[in-house]
Amino acid sequence: MKKIQNKYKVLVNESLCPQYWHMVFDAQELAAEVRPGQFVHIRCDEEGLQPFFRRPFSVYRAQKYVEIFYAQVGRGTKLLSLKKKGDMVDVLGPLGTPFEMPPQSTKQVILIAGGIGVAPMLILSDVLKKKKCELVLLYGARSRDCVYPMKEFKDNGVKVHVATEDGSVGVRGRVSVLFDKIEKDPARTFIYTCGPNPMLKAVQTFAVKHNILGQVACEEMMACGLGACLGCAIETKNGYKTVCHDGPAFNLDEVIFH
Template sequence: MPKIQNRFEVVANRKLCPRFYCLSLRAPSIRAKVLPGQFVHIRVTEGLEPFFRRPFSVYRAKSTVDVFYEPIGPGTRLLSQKRPGDELDVLGPLGNSFNPPPKGTKQVVMIAGGIGIAPFLILSDRLKNKGCEMILLYGGRTKAHVYPMKEFKQNGVKAFVSTDDGSVGVKGRVSELFKKISLDPKTTMLYTCGPHAMMHAVQRFAREKGLRCEASCEEVMACALGACLGCSIRTTKGFKTVCYDGPVFDIQEVIF
């Protein structure tokens, strides 16, 4: 599929909770094409620093293309300073996408850690009214990493939260929430995104219970077009690039 590269207007850049922002872009050409799990590669400055674009999952593609992000370094901090009317150079949509749940699936479970929640709102938008129960198991570090998730709830998603310090939801890791879901491998499909340690735990859980699971992986990226091989990860089928072969993989293929 041909990639779009263009300058798009910032419509909004809102702080959703102490740690996370949501940036909305007027990008109709990307909005029309993007699939859940795909990402955009954003040039966050007109200057030379940072030199490389930064990759962000598409969080939602309704009237605007939204990305959900945490300012953690120079690129994301610059992004947090963008105001409505500013323009950003965006390349996308990039990468593969989540596969729809197989026929017969009754329960879709999204397991997210921190900013790993980003690809799941668009997934729930597309699966809404498709006859599956949708569950989100979300693990954040503290209360500052948890926001009301109103849009997920409007899509009918049942959300369960854990925090490392117990400031909201269940105290402990997101694996504390695994007991909230049905374990029937014929009717349950898992999708996950988050830190490697969390996804490794999800991989073990899915393997033990025989559950199907797709993982959206993240690596530091340069070209995001499969050319530099900088984002390669080890899989059971050899090295694969997260930007071109992924970011979505069958979780049992990934060597964490």
């Protein structure tokens, strides 16, 4: 997988719901290289150095173009949200270790996402839909503001279940209220998850209890994004590992969530 750094033209940058934005850039050479779970590192400030470091974003989709799905949380993502169609963005990628594919015996793949943690799941469903297994997305969010139609998932044949903490959409509660959708058969079920650490810990506890294997996409504040500064190291059962180089994808039972 070669890494590419280039400036790409923004084709789409739109808000899909009050909290989340969808950006598409014309990066066809990059799209051909990306695998599910990898990320791109984006320079958000073209004019100056605020923020100084690039910001990491999971690739949401990589078909003809590269797509990201993001929440506006600080200066970098605010600047990103101001980009207009035709503007250029400086992108480095694809970076990081992608998700492993599920074993051949898998009959049910469960995607468990909390909030913007849904970002690496669409590209994963684009690949997994070619396998003959049931695809289920369990999506947990704070409220209606974080829920969007998820049409692309449904078009991929993914059964989507939503839980919101305030009950404004779907079932009331955290995403764990949807765990009854998971077939508790270790030989047939495989989990992929991404989201806030308390949610990941709950998913891990559930998976370990039922001996179900899976992969997790971790997030950590990043600087270099290339495995050089060790700024994104996390604790695992096999010692400290970098999210940007050893991850973002890890075995679900390997990571120690604090």
